[in-house]
Amino acid sequence: MKPLVWITRQLPEEGIAPIRAMAEVKMWPSAEQPMPVEELKKAAAEADVMWVMISDQMTREIIENAPKLEIITNLAVGYNNIDIEAAKENGITVTNTPDILTGTTADLAFALMLATARRIPEAEREVRAGKWTGWSVTQLTGMDIHGATLGVVGMGRIGEAVARRGNGFDMKVLYHNRTRKPKAEEQYGFEYAELDNLLKESDFVVLLTPLTPETKGLIGKREIALMKNSAILINVARGGIVDEHALYNALENKEIWAAGLDVFETEPVPVDHPLLSLPNVVVLPHIGSASIRTRNNMMAKNVESIVTYLQGKEIQSQVK
Incomplete structure (x- = not known):
């Protein structure tokens, strides 16, 4: 048989x-x-x-x-x-x-960085809705990626791939991981940082750690409060790593600039989820490896x- x-x-x-x-x-x-x-x-x-x-x-x-x-x-x-x-x-x-899926997921992380920083989905919606009435100095201004500081939380294969892409954008790269990566530090110039320091210094925080009992809720109200008002949080790892209620409040109150999310604690994410109501959130349906x-x-x-x-x-x- x-x-x-x-x-x-x-x-x-x-x-x-x-x-x-x-x-x-x-x-x-x-x-x-x-x-x-x-x-x-x-x-x-x-x-x-x-x-x-x-x-x-x-x-x-x-x-x-x-x-x-x-x-x-x-x-x-x-x-x-x-x-x-x-x-x-x-x-x-x-x-x-x-x-x-290392390179493909790293590509998507950068796509979310670009989309949130330059408000690309928001701008596209304005054009389609007929709200583009002309050019202005402050129209849909966003954040630069080049020359910014990138903080990678979880320096596995995908984390290293995202960090190398950061080098291509002339970014300063910080990383936090359970173990240091001396070879990557020497070869690519990445700098190890404790999590709190990484959150304080980074313009973009990219989450790439696996979801474990230790990382569940890793980014909550206290951690988000450490981030710059101009900072952007990107999550292409697992939804449970972020306290979504705390993230919503921070985005609603403009305590951080924006978030790009490919993952949620509950998937598919409910259409009435508060995060989906915010213009400064770019959301995707868990397509990190979808090439x-x-x-x-x-x-x-x-x-x-x-x-x-x-x-x-x-x-x-x-x-x-």
């Missing part, structure tokens, strides 16, 4: 063909809508392999009621949607997509992990 692979979102057939050749495959019929929780539970209960998306919450309850499950493959580099400890306790391997090439490469990495498992070989991209 072939092992059963459950895929929680409809994916291109050409991509999953190598799996179909080796296993029975069941796939949720929607490319856009996630599996309901009850369906996810049923799938995990019968699967040998679960291929999940970041919207699928693989909780301890689901994992402990999945007697055949041996591997969870996650279409993301982050894996806070999976209870890793429960997986380890039950002998389940978890894989992700490291080293693939065609990168998403195809992410799927290929997941397929590689599943095929390697089905062949009984050691999987390389395991979450430790």
Whole structure:
């Protein structure tokens, strides 16, 4: 009897063909809508392999009621949607997509920096609404990126990629990380800073740390109060890192200049969320890795992990 692979979102057939050749495959019929929780539970209960998306919450309850499950493959580099400890306790391997989406996510971080600093979405809305009546000296003036100070919180692969892009804009680059990066400091001129100092000195604060119990709520009322009135906060990591209520109040009261958000604590973000009412917030639907090439490469990495498992070989991209 072939092992059963459950895929929680409809994916291109050409991509999953190598799996179909080796296993029975069941796939949720929607490319856009996630599996309901009850369906996810049923799938995990019968699967040998679960291929999940970041919207699928693989909780301890689901994992402990999945007697055949041996591997969870996650279409993301982050894996806070999976209870890793429960997986380890039950002998389940978890894989992700490291080293693939670094450049693409760094590009999006810079896109948000540019969009918020130069008020690009706001300006575009004015043109479409017929509100552009002529040129003026103060019309939609924003902040410069070139020559500004960039503060990167979380200096992993993506953080370093964002910091290198900052060098290209003649930015002074500060970073905060659990461990220092002496090679990057020497090669690129990045400067390590304690978090409070980074928040005080930076014109742009870019969050790129994973969501863990230690980083949940890392940026709250106290931290935002340390930032310059002209500073911009960019979050392309995970929503729970930022206290969204505190961020709303700071933006509403013009305590910081703007925010660019690709992630939210609740996703999809409710349309009545207070942050969506503010003109100085640029919001995106979690598209950090959403280039065609990168998403195809992410799927290929997941397929590689599943095929390697089905062949009984050691999987390389395991979450430790």
